[in-house]
Structures are given as structure tokens and as C-alpha cells.
Amino acid sequence: MGTVDRVLHGRGEVSEKTRERILGIISELNYQPNVLASTLASKKPALFATLLPLPLSEEGYWTKPLLGIKKRISELRHYGVRLEIFSFNQTNSESFVTEADKILKLKPDGVVLAPFFKNEAVHFTEQLKAEKIPFVFIDSEIENAGQISYVGQNSYQSGFLSGKLIDQIVPQKNILIVHFAKEMDNQNHLVLRERGFRDWFSKRPTGTFNISTIEISETENGTWMDSVHAVIIEKNIKGIFVTNSKAYLICRLIEKHKIENIRLLGHDLLKWNVEYLKEGIIDYIISQKPEEQGFNAINKLFRNVVQKRPIQKTNYSSIDILTSENVDYYKEFSKS
Amino acid sequence: MGTVDRVLHGRGEVSEKTRERILGIISELNYQPNVLASTLASKKPALFATLLPLPLSEEGYWTKPLLGIKKRISELRHYGVRLEIFSFNQTNSESFVTEADKILKLKPDGVVLAPFFKNEAVHFTEQLKAEKIPFVFIDSEIENAGQISYVGQNSYQSGFLSGKLIDQIVPQKNILIVHFAKEMDNQNHLVLRERGFRDWFSKRPTGTFNISTIEISETENGTWMDSVHAVIIEKNIKGIFVTNSKAYLICRLIEKHKIENIRLLGHDLLKWNVEYLKEGIIDYIISQKPEEQGFNAINKLFRNVVQKRPIQKTNYSSIDILTSENVDYYKEFSKS
DNA sequence: CTGAAAGCGCTTACAG
């Protein structure tokens, strides 16, 4: 048995002739190892680590991938899979580096990370590669960084689709793109969404549309509202594209100033967004399934690290179009 | 150990006092059984049966749920789960009864079925209940028939959403609903889709829209095209709602007669539908994920029968809105 | 380099 086990896992210490004999018998019998028995007997626990933005609230976006992650981890309890969670501050790239260093010290068997700050993320993944620790990107990706997989959407294409939808429902094409973000340059997928969005309109004749962009880096106090409102009036804005999950902020602005006839498209199923969608203030929400993405990211690591199965490098998540009529069938997360 | 096992599975033959003592220790230790060890040791194979329409071709709709079903079954190999597939002819309710009888004779541990013919399906599920064989509905459902779960969409709501989408893109609201089906009465979900669709428009003032319905029971020869074409001309149809996966047939009609300015909404990601969607002849496809539904249906049985976990009775599948811009991210099926 | 032995956490007859 010991010898057979050694050739099965290529652990050496087997003479060439017995190796061949065993391999022959394996293929002759079409032997398939029993994963259950294998993991039951081996008992060596795998340790995974996650590096994601700190969830800002119960209702915030980053709470959700974590739900999926924890769900899959709890299901894998009997496989001896453990998890350590590391969080960084979205507005502070240094915290990313600090936490990344902790992970390197921990030497986990696999990492799930959101490469939020590009430069810092590249540096981190270089180190992971050196340590031969496999990792999966979630939410946004860096191409060819050595990830075993990326779980998330194609941001450019999502923006392109958003362009089509807004175009379809806004007759007078004075459109405003709103980024609620600090350090736009580092937030690659917001940039890509805008690019896709503008490219949709680029096939129209110039002069038939009018697209402006505004960046809001601070929403703690209400002054941002005034500046956005000014732009809306000045440019006679009829459609707004919010590039991240903060569309509900625009809704509050619309309510406060009692603005009419503005069509609005935003992202992600935050509770407030859903409420405004149902009230008809938001017209479309483009969504990904963040719980499912968390779940899948861990699952990819599990299949790769524990089960040693081949996994697909990229399969982009679906870009879901939600309206008040179908949103109810997207809210639940259940893999059962 | 034997005694503990008996109280864990409520198999009796335990004195009340030891039962309570064991239960006490279990909760004190917060004991969680190890599923791996359990299934490894028990080795009693579960047998599942499916009763679905015979897939008419590689590209037909019913090929897909079967893919998901087989995928999940193959993953459950080590749990000793086996599958027997039964198929009936969609145009022949007797074949449904014949195959259902075979399943009853087989006495499987669980059944997945599409209750295509309502009367016959009710009769079958009554018998399953009598035999205490759990079953899961897929694709369409019969309410309160004793199913442990339903995997599929809310058809009424899907029709309602279709109404909104067509309404949004068709300026002149002369609309045609096309059913490609025999025995409409028995095909509950097509009826529901139509009802939802009409209800969307019912909130408009009468006279501002005009909706007709046509049923096509035979598409072997081309005569159906002439009758549909006649209606399109006569009623000056500008939007068409196809209630099942056969929208591509309307596309062929549109191509043949070189009709312009017709907006078209159909269902399901058949290869031909996708092609026409990308060409812009179909505007929207409402889709479910049939592979995933097959996968989930088996998974529900597995969790209920083998793992004896509680499962959710109904969580409707999402109603996906597909356009040429996001369709590519729905085509793949991969649970990995 | 090889293979017997013990053990992973359960289930299943079965002797008492």
C-alpha cells in the first residue's frame, strides 16, 4: 500500500520497474482514488487566507463576498480547511501592504485577494509566486500576474452594456458619469466601466450625445450634493451612470432636490439600492453575485490545493441586469 | 458506539435514560458528525431517477438540464449515488405515464421530474408520496403537490418582466404573443408567462396598446409561417413575444419575408437564439440556467436523502435578461 | 526500496 501511495502521489522512493507495474495495473483497472477516504485519512489541514477591503457596514458591499467565503469554508470543515481573514482599509494603501505582510508570515496554502491597489497588489503576488502559494483574484483582476483564477466580471463589457441600457431609456442624451471614489487611477475597474460606457456611445454621430464625468472623493458631509446638483442643472442632465455601488446617494440627491425625469443606472444589490429600484428612482442595477463569487473563489482554491483538480483560469461572472420586476430572484444567496 | 449511533439516527432500541445521557453529552461537546466518515462507512448506494422530456437534439433545450444532472451525479460518485434516466415524448402524455410506471417499479430513493402534463404528473406524485419517495420539480411546478423542492422560475413574473422590456423598446404597441406548443392547456408555465405579460400592459389605458395571441402546434412544414406572416401584416405588428425557446423560428420568418422594424423577445439560450441575438434580430432573451437547475435539483435530493439536511422548498431561479452585450457571460456552465 | 500495521470517524452485524 505504501508503495502504491508513493507512485500515486509521485513522492519517489520507488524503483522504476515497480512504478511501471503499478501504473500499468492502475490504468488496467481504471482505478479512481476515493477522495472521501483520502481526506479522511490524511487529516492535514489546509489553511487559506483572504485579503479584502474591510466591510464598512452590515449593508455594505464587502460584507457579501465574505458571506460566501465563510459558507464554503464551513462546508469544507471536514476536509480540514481553515480560514484566516485579513482586511485592509480601502482608502489606505499602506494597510494593504501591512496585511499582505502578515499573510506572507503566516504561509497559508492559498490566498484570495482583491487587488485593489494595483502596485501594491503586484508586489504582493510576486512574493506569493516566489513562495509557491497559489492565489485567486476576486472582484477585479490583474492580467497575467500568475493567479490560478479570477472570479469577477469583465468590467469593460459591463460598462458597455450600461451604455446601451441608458441609451435605450434616455431620450435626450445629456448624461453624467459619477465616480464615488478616492484614487481613481488605482481603481482599475471603475476606469474600465467608464471606458466601456463611453465606447457604447462612440458609435453614435458626435453632437447627438453629451457625456460628462464627475468624481466625488468625499461623502461624509453634504457638500458633494451641491456640486453634483449644479452640474445636473447646468448641463440639463437626463441620465446618470454611477460606476459603483453608491447609486443610492444620487437617489437621496434626487429626493432632496425633487428632480424629475432623470434616469439612473447603478451597481450592486445593496439594500438601499434595491429600495430605490423598487420605488422606480433607479431604473437598472447591474449586479454581480458577490456571495457566489466569494463562495467560488474558495472553491477554486479548494479544488486546486486540496483536491488537486484542474480549474478554469478565467470564467467571467455573469453581468446581471436587474429591474424592479426580477430583483427579488437575485437577492437570496443559497447554494443548496 | 452502536448505541450512540442508534440515538444519533433515531433508530430506537435504546433505553430512555441512556438516550438522554448521550444526547446530553452530544450537546455538551457540541458534537458534529463527520459526513465523510459516515458515507465512507455506510456504503449504501442511493438511487435517483429523472423523468424529463426527451432531448430532441444536441442543441435543444432539454439537453441542458441533463448536463447539470450528470455533472452533479458524477461528483457524487464516491457517495455511492447512482442515476437512472427516463424520458418521455413531449407530444405524448401516455409516454409520460409509461415511464412514470417504470420509475415506480424501480423504487428509487428520489426523483427529479418536469411535471409537463399536469394531470398525469399529479397522479404520479400521489404515488410517489404513498411510497415515501421524495421528489423535486424542475422547470415548472405544481403547487403543494408534496415536492421537497422546486427548481425553476416564477413564470408569471418572467412574463411580467417581458412585458416591461417589450414596452420599453416598441414605440407602436401592436404586439403579438406566439406560443409554439401543442396542448397549451396542459402547459401551465406558458399560460402563466402570457398572463404576466398581459398584466404588465393592463396598467396602461385601453386603446394605447393592442395584443394578439397565436398558437402554433405544428412546425414540421412551413405553413405556419404564412399564417403568422398574415397576422403580422394585418395587425401591423411591431413587437413579438415568443413564450418558449423557439424564437429562432420567428427570426427565420423575419429573414424570409425581409420584415423590418420588429422587436423580438424570446426565451432560453439555444445556439440559434444566441446567433440571432448577436445579429440584432432578437432584442432580448429571457433565460434561466438549465444546466444549473439540473445540477441543483440533484443536489437537493442528495442533501435531503443522503445527507438528511434541511433544504429550502422554494427559491425561484433568477430571471436573467440577456442582450448581445452580456450573453457571452451566461453561456458557460461551470460549477468549479 | 517495500509492505505490514495502525488509524482517520463512522456504520453494521452480532454476541451477550
Added chain:
DNA sequence: CTGAAAGCGCTTACAG
């Protein structure tokens, strides 16, 4: 009614 024994298909030291 109770619990010792064998076994599910592997892995992991370890004696030879």
C-alpha cells in the same frame, strides 16, 4: 438494550 469487533479506502510512520 449494550458495546466490542470488523471494515469502508485511504495515509502515515516505520521496521526490515
